[in-house]
Amino acid sequence: MTALQDLWTTIAEGDKRDFMVLPRQRVSYADLREMTGQWLSWFSAAGIAPGDRLVIRTADEVAAVTAFIAALLDGVVPVLLTADTPDARLAGVVEAVEPAGVAADILPAGVDTRIAVLALSPAPAPARPSWFSRDRRANTLAFLPQSDSRRVPHLPGDDAGLAYLLFTSGTTAAPTGVQITRANLLANLATQTRLFGYDGKARIFNDMILAHADGMIQGPIQALYCGGTVIRAGGFDLARIEQWLNRVRAERASHVITVPTVWAMIDRYAAHDDYFDAPECRLLLSCAAHLPEDLWRRLEARFARPVCNQYGLTETVVTALWAGPHPEMGKVGTLGKVADGEARVADADAAGTGELQLRGDNVFPGYWRDPARTAASFTADGWFKTGDLARRLADGSFAYMGRSKTVIMAGGFLIRPEEIDEAMLRHPAVAESVTIGIEDDLFGEVPVTAVVLAHGAAAADENALAAHARACLEAQKVPKRIVMVPAIARGPSGKPVLADLRRLLTATVVGDPLPANHRDITAEVTALAADVFRVPAEALALTSGRGSVAGWDSFSQLNFVFAVEHHFGLSIPAARVATIETIADMVRTVRDLSA
Template structure:
């Protein structure tokens, strides 16, 4: 039976208030607690919590006027901005499930997802990065026919067949504020807040369903453990279409009275400027974000003293990066965390008081209410220190993939364990260390090789900023390691010297047989390293 939340007044005293376990209730409660605090700074736009609530409810009224109802799936295809935040919150207040789309998607990818969820409408920023979003959605005859398209940008007149932002908002006048409030309060914790599609790095994207209640529960704990404070200014550089930007960024900020500073497109100099100009105190991002700051020739020209806390996470976080960030950037706390979309983005994190070595070498412990297990290939639990696949169980595990029971059953077993596909170890205190992705392991002459182990070692070379290792075909050994290296600023590394250096630190079968220097590693819009692109390049150069 769905969880029931009576429609009580979110502004009432806490003892009389229903739990704030839906996004609309959380928004109403935060606006009551922090009415005049800044909720969003987006260049010239400043929104207090009161103004954000009103803007979101204007969107809710306009969406209801358009015919959007509770449970409808609605696409949101746009970069980080105050408009994205307002749209997401407003659609939730109308009762809709938001389906965020990756801004780097092309037409076929977006159409596939929107068709699979039977989207009731699509909101987009047409023309972002020069791409014709509207044209891409209408490109295939008979697909998305009749689905309303709304351009949320202020770019003048919308294209034929597309509703402009101001014309969309004009519909709010036909729906009363009370109707919108009733719609917002009717949303239940078990209703889906989002369907977030995975990046599709290993195949067709899968739609992870995320309910309001359990995701809010998770990020209440996350923000509290991380030590976020009312008034902190949070540079949300992770895309809002991803859990790292949406949940760990936007939702966590709104729950705790922070100011969101959304970043449209990552540019190192722009990030430095925003930190200085807006007094940014909180950052979260993949390792590449912090590498970019550390390697920037402009870093010393900006005042970064406002930075207070930061977190990073990835399948594998280089220890050398954590050590450099903690010493070369002015953070009081720099922690690591671990999660995946299927567990709403977070499963473990370090805690206040954890030592530098623990933070650098692990992703911390499970959040309250979450269980971890490391198992062998047969599913048997392994003792502390033994590597195996990481399993996760708890209320933060998705109910399943959208309209895909077979893939759901293959990923979440009958006992509720989410099979992550990551290889890691647990120590005696429950701290998790991710050592690799199961799919990235390769075999050299019969020996199993973890590319992440080689990457961690190479990352300590004084001339290397970033590195990725893959296995490439070899006639004699089957596969051998190859390293792709981004040099540190001002360095001129030599491939033979690097190979000789790593040979003193790793067994011979782990030593790369080749080193290629690149200006950047291939990543998707969420900052995830795309080793498939490196493998594809190797395959194209190799004879069939």
Template sequence: MPRTYPADIAWDLALPRETLVDVLAGSVAAHADKPALEFMGRQWRYGELGAMVDRIAGGLRALGVKPGDRVGLCLPNTHFFVASYFAVLKVGGIVVNFSPLMVADEIGYQAADSGTSVMLTLDLAPLLPRVLQVLDRDGPLKRVVVCRFAEALPFVKGVMFSLLKRKSLAAIPIGDARVSRFVELLAAAPLATPPVISPEGLAVLQYTGGTTGRPKGVMLTHANLCANLRQVQAWCGTSTEERARMMAVIPFFHVFAMTTAMNVGIGWGSEIIMQPRYEKAAVLSAIRRRRPTMLPGVPTLFKALLDAGATPADLASVRACISGGAPLPLALKHEFEAKSGAKLVEGYGLTEGSPVCFCNPLRGENREGTIGLPLPLMRAEIRSLEDPARALPDGERGELCLQGPNIMAGYWKRPEETKAAMTADGWLRTGDVGIMDADGYVTLVDRIKDLILVSGFNVYPRVIEEALYAHPAIAAVCVIGIPDQRQGECPAAYIELRPGTELDEAGVRAFLKDRLSSIEMPRLIEFRETLPRTAVGKLSKKELREQPHMHA
């Protein structure tokens, strides 16, 4: 247990032995008449959600889905996703999350690697045609179930969408035995004899972002995911009223949203207010209409809400905003809290941790610039970069290593990579360089793979990025290492400015002069209209690294 811990949180949390199917069943029994899901004005209660899951599970069984089969979800945040996720688990299947933004080759690779045999998706262009391309290939995918987007909407909105947005819809193949419709699953008899599911059984194959090489399937068990949702619940420790309404803007197919917005929300019996993607007007309208109390997000979401003009009145109902997925710039935290009146705390996690592992306290000391303290039952050590078996004393820089009930079972069909990710004594190597202080708070310095070696000296991109974020004209920044003939590598900074501001290279250098050492000063400064981002809205360095670079 860390030396300092919030007084109202038990680090040695007692975990029930449960599956995600049990979690849903508990909330359906306790909150049958309470709102469970809300989408663009349409609402489903917990009793309705439970009945829907039972019928979809029966429909999947009729399609031949057996325990252990991998079923893909290539869906945005809708009731289709939530109900299908729990139905796949109820029938004993393993959920494989696919981003709807993937191109056909990416979908094909992940389907082949995971052995996904059935895929649920939407009738939107260009999404459905991409999935159908993969269906036509010689691979494991044998059946596609198509959900009609209009059927997620209130009746009048659904009719209007079908009429006015016809160009955004893709034709559903008629007469193709490999293609079913979601309504056919809903018409099935409820699953009569659900299989016995072990907490140690696989629940989700969650593919990593693939920033280095091909994405890997992270094996997350029911026990892993249930532990993490209970850890997050214990950390938040909020009252029944405070956890009443969960705002889900970040996509469920991403592990952070899957746990913090969906699984935690279902476990609490919250109403989950779903948005299929970030659209300024729609998100602000939903916030004003449903008054959410919890808002998990990535830094770019909180930045976007500020840019959209969200006021303290809009966000008055929000009790907690938890930022994850990427480092939270301090300037953004201060600006968001000042303008919104809501508390914004930074957490930390990774897919291999289901994902949340650290968070700053919502009550108690929020130590700025740190990722906070480990969640209940999480053990954390800073290990030597040269010898991962050796724990380092407080204040020394090394690799953050973790142990806990939420740590993955391994990488799907990659025993060597699983072995490489773990220390000899069974701790997960995160690949993140950090420093732990005397109270157990951890400051992350950078990713081991992001380190820039300038004439043999370690330069940490995050230090440069934090210095740049302090400039009022800078909206977003990515720093990477590029080849340099004299020094081996040098830092390159790619900058996205706030709308209506101006800044040039000379201005950046003058601003950084007293903030960075000479080896940290970027050799290349480039302004971009927009920086590359991942599907969840996280800044992505992968595309920048793939560009040809050489600094003379």
């Protein structure tokens, strides 16, 4: 198993090979050596020592990756948050981990004066790549001191020490921190390298969020481990799907990794079939959620490349079960087989369905300073209880049968309902809030929240409550719908009757097609946009679109497309979807397709 010393040797050699490629920037291994040295110099100047925690909140991907790597090698424990993490949640994490340093694009007010703080230069908005302009090569990070060649990382040899902390969800007052040790990390990287054939020629296309394990660990850290390259593309955006996919060939990617929701969008909206047919492109990888068998088979048939599915949790670094063409992997449509570890089905019913439990070197030791939750998450004989229901098949593969826990998996993002409910209860008009996951064809599940308004509270509508949620939560955690109900049914113990609530909310969210007995297309499209983005219709104009509507992002645009298709009985071609950036664009699309 490669040790931290080997990772540092790869960096210290400092050659000009690509380490990380971004839309308008390339970072070589020589650049990585320089930037790592800059972070190490700052650690020394700030008094940040091995074992200390460093909280990072930034949109600058180069800063995030190099800070994470420098901390990992120096024995400092990185705690990376998404750039849109609200200040209240950041403050909760800072209180929980007691860091020696905080690095952020915008520093929050009230940080303890004993904590070293570093203001990072905000990253520019991702530029659309030009195939005629030369990539800009960055050599230093302007907000950090110069690198000192005498300062080398501490490279702790204690594999039981923490590699990083990742906060998956939880309430602001009690955020949930997953502890990953160096032994956990190195074990999982070794397995991934063997099963996926990673080597120094690997060019890993991974554009997932870096503050999530699949983004950071399966991207930059995996590339460093094998001496290869990670390719970033500025974030998946449905409106630029062709440019995003064309980058796979342009950068000679060998492995393409994303979540089932994005694979489903590629299957539905990609205009061509040749994005992955270059000889160096070996594998298409799906992670973070279950990949449906029919989608899996369509991808393989259409793109003529083998597809692998990875099952894992933040608590298993990234992956615990693998399915795909490798002889150690499980069969198509399953969660896969275990490799370099153990898996079992516990408390199975007559059909063989029970809770999937895991044990192995990649399984975390427990939650940060939460012994009660840690104890509840493991069996007496040391197996981690995943909360997923599975059935073991004759060939050793595990079939996915659903979830036994209340967490919501929306497009590969893990969402804990209590975090949404906590945010909603901060609104003065909300007396009760209960969030559940509703099945969704594209995202697997979406969060939907039922609220009871406080007696005598000022009137509140869904748009106002949605705006409140956007202010308190990261974008992917904002409920798809917020439904006001007169009361929430509860059982004798006081807990919500989730089955009744799910039936009520499913009917509200799915509903019947909106009546379309007249064709005031502009008014109807505007009304649909107001409903999807949760803003007043009167606040929208034909020019409203990305940048001017708070809730309009790549995923919500897809919901807008689906709503329009459902309402008007249309199927919008992939090429046309990519052109829709304003309400006026959608109105023209409907008129053209209805003609």
